[in-house]
Amino acid sequence: MPELPEVETVRRGLQPVMEGSKILKAETRRKDLRFPFQKDFIARLEGQTVTGLGRRAKYLMADLESGDVLLMHLGMSGSFRVLKEEGQAKPGQFHHPRSEDRAHDHVVFHMSSGAAVVFNDPRRFGYMKIIARKAFEDEPLLKGLGPEPLGNEFDAKMLAQSCANKKTSLKAALLDQRVVAGLGNIYVCEALFRSHLSPRRLAATLATKKGEPTDHAKRLVSAIHTVLNQAIKAGGSSLRDHRQTSGELGYFQHSFQVYDREGEKCQTAGCNGIVRRFTQNGRSTFWCPQCQK
DNA sequence: CCGCGGGCCTGAGAGC
DNA sequence: TGCTCTCAGGCCCGCG
Numbered sequence: 001m002p003e004l005p006e007v008e009t010v011r012r013g014l015q016p017v018m019e020g021s022k023i024l025k026a027e028t029r030r031k032d033l034r035f036p037f038q039k040d041f042i043a044r045l046e047g048q049t050v051t052g053l054g055r056r057a058k059y060l061m062a063d064l065e066s067g068d069v070l071l072m073h074l075g076m077s078g079s080f081r082v083l084k085e086e087g088q089a090k091p092g093q094f095h096h097p098r099s100e101d102r103a104h105d106h107v108v109f110h111m112s113s114g115a116a117v118v119f120n121d122p123r124r125f126g127y128m129k130i131i132a133r134k135a136f137e138d139e140p141l142l143k144g145l146g147p148e149p150l151g152n153e154f155d156a157k158m159l160a161q162s163c164a165n166k167k168t169s170l171k172a173a174l175l176d177q178r179v180v181a182g183l184g185n186i187y188v189c190e191a192l193f194r195s196h197l198s199p200r201r202l203a204a205t206l207a208t209k210k211g212e213p214t215d216h217a218k219r220l221v222s223a224i225h226t227v228l229n230q231a232i233k234a235g236g237s238s239l240r241d242h243r244q245t246s247g248e249l250g251y252f253q254h255s256f257q258v259y260d261r262e263g264e265k266c267q268t269a270g271c272n273g274i275v276r277r278f279t280q281n282g283r284s285t286f287w288c289p290q291c292q293k
Numbered sequence: 294c295c296g297c298g299g300g301c302c303t304g305a306g307a308g309c
Numbered sequence: 310t311g312c313t314c315t316c317a318g319g320c321c322c323g324c325g
Binding site: 002175236283284 | 316317318319320
Binding site: 281 | 295298301303304305
């Protein structure tokens with residue numbers, strides 16, 4: 001499911017019920033997600049106050065007063081729901097609006113704010129890991145990540161430099177989390193479309209021979225900013241699994257111009273192209289061959 | 294080091 | 310109705 005806008009939407013939903021609140025009880029309902037839970041997973045969470053809830057790329061990070069950080073990744077199908085605890089008398093019991101989903105509720109945090117925070121993940125590509133804040137710099141999961149696409153350091157110059165020596169397509173480069181961290185298949189397709197750049201173009205063409213950013217690089221960075229900001233504002237894109245923590249759907253999928261729109265007319269003004277689909281590095285690419293060059 | 298393809302899982306939808 | 314096949318928003322790992 002989730003790319004940066006979906007993860008950011010989830011972060012904003014969890015923040016009010018987690019930040020400044022204590023984890024009274026934590027439950028894991030199986031021994032693993034993508035990886036086995038650490039043996040001391042529960043012990044390091046229970047009794048801890050969450051001092052901050054942040055995001056890095058597609059990771060959620062809960063800072064704990066102990067100095068630990070709870071790292072959470074939604075994989076392909078992970079989602080969080082915020083539910084109201086039904087009563088102090090029955091810890092572990094909470095109201096669930098979609099009872100048929102209970103089979104994939106794998107983790108629950110019972111917060112002192114009165115919220116039950118439930119992690120659901122049918123495919124279990126998601127995972128949670130607790131790391132010490134001191135060891136943050138060395139964390140292998142985070143170590144190679146490139147810049148935040150909405151951060152100050154990500155600009156045309158930086159993008160051009162990191163693409164300059166790449167031997168791969170622009171599509172593959174943008175999906176590479178070492179180049180820019182947080183984009184996935186949907187937003188790469190949409191950003192390329194909005195900047196009229198072909199997904200097949202060589203990534204290295206974003207830089208001149210002197211390593212300066214081309215106008216293409218500037219257009220692309222600007223399209224990435226626009227599409228991510230609009231998607232966050234829309235609560236993300238709900239194709240299958242993504243939900244806001246309230247259970248509401250995101251609605252940016254209605255604003256897709258190419259993703260999942262094979263065969264439809266190109267929306268670029270004055271273009272009479274048709275949206276096409278092909279496979280690049282094992283993933284579907286949607287684009288308009290007419291106006292993306 | 295880099296780029297690519299396989300594999301990890303479950304579920305939805307298409308086609309027969 | 311039900312089976313089989315394909316595909317899905319991500320990313321680690323091993324190979325060449």
